[in-house]
Amino acid sequence: MTLQSIDPATGEVVWEGAADNAEAVGAALAKARAAFPAWGALPVAERVAYAEAFRGALEARKERLAETIARETGKPRWETLTEVAAMIGKVGISIKAQAERAGERRQDMPFGEAVLRHRPHGVMAVLGPFNFPGHLPNGHIVPALLAGNTVVFKPSEMTPATGAAMAECWAEAGLPDGVFNLVQGARETGEALVAGEIDGLLFTGSAGAGAHFRRIFADRPEVILALELGGNNPLIAWDGDVEETASIVVQSSFVTTGQRCSCARRLIVPDTVWGRDLTDAIDALARRIVIGKWDDEPQPYIGPLISDAAAASAKARVDDLVARGAKPTREFKILDCMSPAFVRPTVLDVTGIDVPDEEIFAPVVQVSRVADFDAAVASANATRFGLSAGLVSADDALWDRFVLESRAGVVNRNRPTTGAAGSMPFGGLGESGNHRPSAYYAADYCAYPVASFEAANADGNSGAIAAMLKA
Ligand code: NAD
Numbered sequence: 001m002t003l004q005s006i007d008p009a010t011g012e013v014v015w016e017g018a019a020d021n022a023e024a025v026g027a028a029l030a031k032a033r034a035a036f037p038a039w040g041a042l043p044v045a046e047r048v049a050y051a052e053a054f055r056g057a058l059e060a061r062k063e064r065l066a067e068t069i070a071r072e073t074g075k076p077r078w079e080t081l082t083e084v085a086a087m088i089g090k091v092g093i094s095i096k097a098q099a100e101r102a103g104e105r106r107q108d109m110p111f112g113e114a115v116l117r118h119r120p121h122g123v124m125a126v127l128g129p130f131n132f133p134g135h136l137p138n139g140h141i142v143p144a145l146l147a148g149n150t151v152v153f154k155p156s157e158m159t160p161a162t163g164a165a166m167a168e169c170w171a172e173a174g175l176p177d178g179v180f181n182l183v184q185g186a187r188e189t190g191e192a193l194v195a196g197e198i199d200g201l202l203f204t205g206s207a208g209a210g211a212h213f214r215r216i217f218a219d220r221p222e223v224i225l226a227l228e229l230g231g232n233n234p235l236i237a238w239d240g241d242v243e244e245t246a247s248i249v250v251q252s253s254f255v256t257t258g259q260r261c262s263c264a265r266r267l268i269v270p271d272t273v274w275g276r277d278l279t280d281a282i283d284a285l286a287r288r289i290v291i292g293k294w295d296d297e298p299q300p301y302i303g304p305l306i307s308d309a310a311a312a313s314a315k316a317r318v319d320d321l322v323a324r325g326a327k328p329t330r331e332f333k334i335l336d337c338m339s340p341a342f343v344r345p346t347v348l349d350v351t352g353i354d355v356p357d358e359e360i361f362a363p364v365v366q367v368s369r370v371a372d373f374d375a376a377v378a379s380a381n382a383t384r385f386g387l388s389a390g391l392v393s394a395d396d397a398l399w400d401r402f403v404l405e406s407r408a409g410v411v412n413r414n415r416p417t418t419g420a421a422g423s424m425p426f427g428g429l430g431e432s433g434n435h436r437p438s439a440y441y442a443a444d445y446c447a448y449p450v451a452s453f454e455a456a457n458a459d460g461n462s463g464a465i466a467a468m469l470k471a
């Protein structure tokens, strides 16, 4: 079967190649299995050197890689350059995290030493999403390889060229054969990978696929499963300068055309004059957002959605909300420009309406007006997800309460809900994950700890038991 990726702004084919079938996936897994013993036995310093060479390869082609990501996803060049910078930065962060969280510790004991070591799991399957097709799988792959695992990576079917470019960088780093393996394809290829002989599945993607993996791995507890999933993230905007607050909301809800897992999907405001002023300011700011093609100059703030189909699906979701009684203050529209993947940032008032607790992966924010802060916190937590949450308020007492009561893995104050940092853990509660956060904590799921009590010889053991026996 042939796989193509398409520039969503123009409909041009960016990449074309064969999708890997089950046999090809099996061959990649066999190579990864064969390479594992030698790779896992290397001193960590040697694996660090390979990772640093990979970083060099990324640096050498950062503009080209940023262009590839931009053409496959439609994201503006300014944003894909920051994505490649995050990939480069990830190497140093992962080396530090590996040493801190999964290194070796020794402690003197009366008989010798207590030693903590970490060992790799084996062959890791990595499935990547389309929205950060370089940065997010890279955040699994680098820590997994550093820990001594081998990897079989399937990028999103929407972004195969980005995956191929990453494989080129690892090849240029001189990695031994079979340590990093790329397979290309859509769900069937992913299914073959997941059904194969793997020791771990490191997945970033939708909650639906994550729930499916939880079920199919229930009978394979020996396979480590790390799930980084979506959310229906709340942002409470409570007080402060209206323009500054509107800017936090716009950055939270509309950056990357709403295609970040951390985007604020639900805005909760007081049912007051301040709350109404705020939504007016958000509408006014949203109107000024520049939308365009990845290489337009001056650069747009956002590009299209990932595909025409994604735009049609977002429209169906908004139509459903409107049918349930949501009132658009800024209507959803498929924009009549380069392609039907371009949509307009949308604001819907859903106060008092029963709406589905689902992620809409598009620039759509649902506003609820509430009577008091108790109702705001209750509304924020009324979700089966728990990825990111935010509070805009200068009131320390409200923040102290929110940070304790908020059920999410990222809880921000007077900052956008987006912009996760590689130097911090990043993961979610409920349907947003499975308590295996990524980013800085990826080192934890890439290796298992082994505790050893070690004496240089067996002397001293018989004396101890003899004393007990006499007694
Ligand atoms: P997706 O779940 O459709 O696909 C992700 C990857 O999994 C792709 O490679 C896909 O081919 C593969 N896949 C999907 N279903 C599969 C199955 N049944 N068997 C095997 N492989 C399968 O996700 P997407 O649309 O590419 O990405 C967007 C989603 O990812 C959003 O829901 C977003 O919130 C989430 N996301 C989460 C994080 C996080 O860190 N928590 C970060 C980015 C994106």
Ligand code: SIN
Residues within 6 Å of the ligand: 131, 132, 136, 259, 260, 261, 262, 417, 418, 419, 420
């Ligand atoms: C994402 O992983 O989708 C977004 C991370 C971020 O908040 O930047």
